[in-house]
Amino acid sequence: MANVKVDKRTVAGASIALITVERPEKLNSLNSDMIAKLTAAAAGLLNDPEPRAVVLTGAGERAFIGGADVAEMAELTPRNAAKFIMVLHGAAAALRALPIPVIARIRGFCLGGGMEIAAACDIRIAADDSTFGMPEVSLGLPSVIEAAIFPRLIGEGRANWLLLTGDTLDAKKAYEWGFLEDVVPAAGLDVAVEKILAAIVRNGSQAIRAQKELMRRWDALPLDEAILSSIPDFVHAYNVGEPQRMMKKFLERKKKKKR
Numbered sequence: 001m002a003n004v005k006v007d008k009r010t011v012a013g014a015s016i017a018l019i020t021v022e023r024p025e026k027l028n029s030l031n032s033d034m035i036a037k038l039t040a041a042a043a044g045l046l047n048d049p050e051p052r053a054v055v056l057t058g059a060g061e062r063a064f065i066g067g068a069d070v071a072e073m074a075e076l077t078p079r080n081a082a083k084f085i086m087v088l089h090g091a092a093a094a095l096r097a098l099p100i101p102v103i104a105r106i107r108g109f110c111l112g113g114g115m116e117i118a119a120a121c122d123i124r125i126a127a128d129d130s131t132f133g134m135p136e137v138s139l140g141l142p143s144v145i146e147a148a149i150f151p152r153l154i155g156e157g158r159a160n161w162l163l164l165t166g167d168t169l170d171a172k173k174a175y176e177w178g179f180l181e182d183v184v185p186a187a188g189l190d191v192a193v194e195k196i197l198a199a200i201v202r203n204g205s206q207a208i209r210a211q212k213e214l215m216r217r218w219d220a221l222p223l224d225e226a227i228l229s230s231i232p233d234f235v236h237a238y239n240v241g242e243p244q245r246m247m248k249k250f251l252e253r254k255k256k257k258k259r
Helices: 032-046 078-096 113-119 135-139 146-154 155-166 171-174 186-201 205-220 223-229 229-239 242-258
Strands: 002-012 014-022 053-058 063-065 102-106 109-111 122-128 131-133 169-170 183-184
Touching: 002 032, 002 186, 014 032, 014 063, 014 113, 014 186, 032 078, 032 135, 053 063, 053 186, 063 102, 063 113, 078 113, 078 146, 102 113, 102 186, 113 146, 122 171, 122 186, 131 171, 135 155, 169 171, 171 183, 205 223, 205 229, 205 242, 223 229, 229 242
Parallel strands: 014 053, 053 102, 063 109, 102 122, 109 131, 122 183
Antiparallel strands: 002 014, 131 169
């Protein structure tokens, strides 16, 4: 049965949320029901104070998310096409709105809407047998919504190639182009994901949340405004008290090493 499952697990002593898109018989493609479930899964974590990070993945070994459901899109009309694509955007926006890091764990096909969902995540790690592409133009459609992230993520020329040809990329090229932060052998994918999770959770939890919010704000501001807008966040960190605690521990460790 098609579903989107949310599990909690522990990595390096911290709680992590795992969202799994489960429709393996259809390459985890997203129909309206699955999109609604993915949105609900992300929204359900929005105000959850427990998880320190989120991992998004697809069930099975064949696909992360194989795209939006072509069978459903083939039946769209001008009247309901906008609703369908706005709902898909809502799922990506719900992931981007999470105040904690979201890591895309990618194995297999990551196409169309699936690649856009991956782009909405903060960090993307893929198995070396993964395949990426934006095939919408081959189906008579332009790529829209989160495809707008691609020029700033991989550069204008590469985004043009990706969106205008409909051709696919292997994981190595997707990494070289800057879409992926890491590519590993399939057998080592979970180890690579846990390594970056461990690196995240050893940091200040409030600092990580503040940093993610800042980076989203920087996306929307001119450089000079982005720089100055961050100063109150630096001051607020001291109001929370996390830097005082963590720097005290840091200095105590240095003193012990000198003895």
